[in-house]
Amino acid sequence: MSVEGVASGSGVLSAGVVVIRQTPTGCRYLLLRAYRYWDFPKGEVGSGEDPLEAACREVREETGITVLEFRWGEVYMETPPYGRGKVARYYLAATPQEAVVLGVNPELGRPEHHEYRWLDYAAARRLLVPRVQAVLDWAHRTSGCAAGG
Numbered sequence: 656m657s658v659e660g661v662a663s664g665s666g667v668l669s670a671g672v673v674v675i676r677q678t679p680t681g682c683r684y685l686l687l688r689a690y691r692y693w694d695f696p697k698g699e700v701g702s703g704e705d706p707l708e709a710a711c712r713e714v715r716e717e718t719g720i721t722v723l724e725f726r727w728g729e730v731y732m733e734t735p736p737y738g739r740g741k742v743a744r745y746y747l748a749a750t751p752q753e754a755v756v757l758g759v760n761p762e763l764g765r766p767e768h769h770e771y772r773w774l775d776y777a778a779a780r781r782l783l784v785p786r787v788q789a790v791l792d793w794a795h796r797t798s799g800c801a802a803g804g
Contacts, residue, residue: 671697
């Protein structure tokens with residue numbers, strides 16, 4: 656689904672980033688938990704906002720991570736429509752930053768996420784719903800982490 660398709664009323668576009676951190680024992684993926692649901696940092700793309708810029712903004716607001724390295728270019732994967740026609744677009748980036756600060760959402764007066772974890776592929780996959788598992792699988796292959804990279 657294109658941004659135009661989403662903008663024309665056929666649904667809502669969210670944009671986020673699969674954030675990867677290289678460690679001596681392999682790749683770690685950043686997951687955020689809201690209630691019982693785990694996902695990558697993401698949020699709604701504002702009117703007229705570029706999806707990649709929105710994705711970076713969401714990572715900053717939700718995690719405090721400011722250094723994102725788009726080593727694989729601006730590649731992304733979109734989920735099939737879910738909920739009320741929402742589509743989530745995920746970009747892929749690496750970061751050297753380990754520290755995460757769950758930002759306070761001004762509308763809620765508290766962080767919108769309850770917990771974060773840096774997890775290896777197998778542990779991350781166990782926490783995700785199938786729609787987001789497909790994104791993790793794509794990121795794992797695309798990043799080279801599946802090959803031990």
